[in-house]
Amino acid sequence: MPRFMTIFAIAACYFIFAILLNSVGTVILQSINSFDISKPVASSLEGFKDLSIAFVSFAIAAFVPRVGYKLAMMAALILVAVVCALTPLYAEFAMIQVLFACIGTAFALIKVSVYSIIGQLSDDTKGHASLLNTIEGIFMVGVLTGYWVFSGFIDASDPSSLSWMKVYYLLAGLIAFTALSVFLSPIKKPKKLKASRPLIEDFMEMIRLTYRPLVLVFVLSIFFYVLIEQGIGTWLPTFNNEILHLPLDVSIQITSIFAAAIAIGRLLAGQLLRFINWYWFLNVCLAGMAILILLCMPLANAVQNAQQIATISSVLDAPLAAYLLPMIGLLMAPIYPVINSVMLSSLEKALHAPMTGLIVVFSALGGTTGSIITGFVFESFGGQRAFYLSLIPMLLIAITLFLFRRSAAKIQPLVTSTIEEAV
Structure with missing residues (x-):
């Protein structure tokens, strides 16, 4: 009890x-x-x-x-x-x-x-x-x-x-x-702790980690991923309301598909990665994300031009674009936990704490940057261009994954056994 x-x-x-x-x-x-x-x-x-x-x-x-x-x-x-x-x-x-x-x-x-x-x-x-x-x-x-x-x-x-x-x-x-x-x-x-070193030393150890090429590429991957996730996730209710002309309550309700897609995507990826190489799997996910953006934005533009909002009173009345766009969560879901796992499994355990600090910091910076950039572009150039902009960090992630794979190649056997649990 x-x-x-x-x-x-x-x-x-x-x-x-x-x-x-x-x-x-x-x-x-x-x-x-x-x-x-x-x-x-x-x-x-x-x-x-x-x-x-x-x-x-x-x-x-x-x-x-x-x-x-x-x-x-x-x-x-x-x-x-x-x-x-x-x-x-x-x-x-x-x-x-x-x-x-x-x-x-x-x-x-x-x-x-x-x-x-x-x-x-x-x-x-x-x-x-x-x-x-x-x-x-x-x-x-x-x-x-x-x-x-x-x-x-x-x-x-x-x-x-x-x-x-x-x-x-x-x-x-x-x-x-x-x-x-x-x-x-x-x-x-917690048990009484022994005297620990000053916090400034922990901070400096975290900073020193960024000098490692593998870690530098990793934090860039984390930054770009969270930039995409927060840029889309934060502005999806506004996109549904202003571009797809959904009522306020429906705009928010249908955004729940995004969260559900991420949850399902991570569960499915945990099983698939038992049989598939992580690098190629993540590249397929990135390609699928780009295709989905390129497919959904023209559909959203057609809805915006039609301005058919009178008949929409529930999530069942929403246009196809409102359902397709949140499904990008299904494809982006595995990226974050997999690259975290690859990174942590390549470091000695004593460095996991400062590495976790870097993950938190760069995740926060990426999330804030993604939301602000998307909001600015949304305000100045429209919702479709704001979401088209996510194609750029997708390309940058593909590049950092290539560099990341090369740097992590020496620890590949350990990585394969670890990422299944992380996802």
């Missing part, structure tokens, strides 16, 4: 933060309509979220065990619950920026704590992998749930209405319940 309570608590944390973190695309769309701001300004929410995750993750990773995982998680949950409760009362875009900065800060505390607690609950490698995959699976369920929760509070007949902000009262209540479950769970205090 104590073990179940602890697993329930950390799963609840991941579920609620999946809703909060992945609501950024929905909130950008609603902020544009409700606060009459430009797309580049709205895209700043991605930076408030991602950069706070990156900074706090690095700054407190070594500090959390000293204060205790339960205390760190409680602090994170209380912070976000309070800010969620205040957000509808101060219904301004600046308040939403503060909200996402707090969400990013809190998630950094949650992630460090949850990953450490999973280690406490696991007796062996298989048990650890099983529990971690379960928790990450619950995260994806939270992502899917979030789109439908937010759409339920949106007034499709009045795009500028602030009624959607009442969703934060519900979320504040769910967070409070999650905090109670954490408080009641018997989360163990």
Whole structure:
């Protein structure tokens, strides 16, 4: 029973933060309509979220065990619950920026704590992998749930209405319940740590890693991948609304296909990579992504020109392009976990922590850059050109994968056995 309570608590944390973190695309769309701001300004929410995750993750990773995982998680949950409760009362875009900065800060505390607690609950490698995959699976369920929760509070007949902000009262209540479950769970205090080296030394070790050619190519691959994923994922609700002329609630609901496609894609890839070379498999995925963009944009243009919006009242009425475009998640899904696995399996275990720091930092930078660039192009040149732009980082990933494969060739036997578990 104590073990179940602890697993329930950390799963609840991941579920609620999946809703909060992945609501950024929905909130950008609603902020544009409700606060009459430009797309580049709205895209700043991605930076408030991602950069706070990156900074706090690095700054407190070594500090959390000293204060205790339960205390760190409680602090994170209380912070976000309070800010969620205040957000509808101060219904301004600046308040939403503060909200996402707090969400990013809190998630950094949650992630460090949850990953450490999973280690406490696991007796062996298989048990650890099983529990971690379960928790990450619950995260994806939270992502899917979030789109439908937010759409339920949106007034499709009045795009500028602030009624959607009442969703934060519900979320504040769910967070409070999650905090109670954490408080009641018997989360163990970490063992007393021996004196560790100063944080500046950990930082310098992380910086020194970038001088390795393999690592440099890897972080570029990570940067370009997250640039694509966040650029498309964040702006998909706006694309559905402004280009495909879907109602606000339908625009958000149909975006859930993107999250579902990523989840299914990673499950399928985990099986396929048992029999297929990772390098060629990822190149096929990249080619498929490019083909899908080239196929969907003309379809979207036809819908935009037709402007047939009167007959669309549910996801079942949406045009073909609205279903095809989110399916790009099925093809991009394997790229991130595979290249992470190839990289980590090529390093000695002592370097996994600083390497993880680099992954977090460059993922955050890529996500923020992708969202801002896509928002700027969307505002200035239109949604189709903004999504056509994703073809450039796809080509750059293909180039970095080629260089990455050459650098990682010496550790190929180890890599093959590792990526099956990572995906």
